[in-house]
Amino acid sequence: MDAFQQHMIDSYRAVRLGEAPPPLPGRYDLAVIRDLRERRRFDAVIAGRPARRRWRTALRGLLHRPRRSGPPPGPSGA
Template sequence: MQQHMIDSYRAARLGAPAPPVPGTHDVATLRGIRDRRRFEAVLAGRLATGRLRAALAHLLTPHHHRHPPACH
């Protein structure tokens, strides 16, 4: 925030346009990161979407034991 104030002051003195407010491009940046991860997942042959849901479903579904429990 302090850097933005300094840059705004400098721009006003030089007659230049003010810099964007901090956080202006955060959503676009996060969207770009998400899209890049999806793209890399597709290139690697993994699911591009729903990976978290698939992982949770895998963890929450009952699995059959590799060895049946011993009968007593």
């Protein structure tokens, strides 16, 4: 049974009992993701780590490395 089938059964039950229907599946997914992110940040602060990871800074460092001049490294036996 998938989420929509379960939702249909729960909606039918709510109508028969005179209750409010349940929210649609996936309606609060973004809110849950935001809450999880905030919880991870909070746990990081409590543990003494930086609350945010600097992904852009790390990616920028990888993409914009200074180029070395001279021959590429290789076996030095000539």
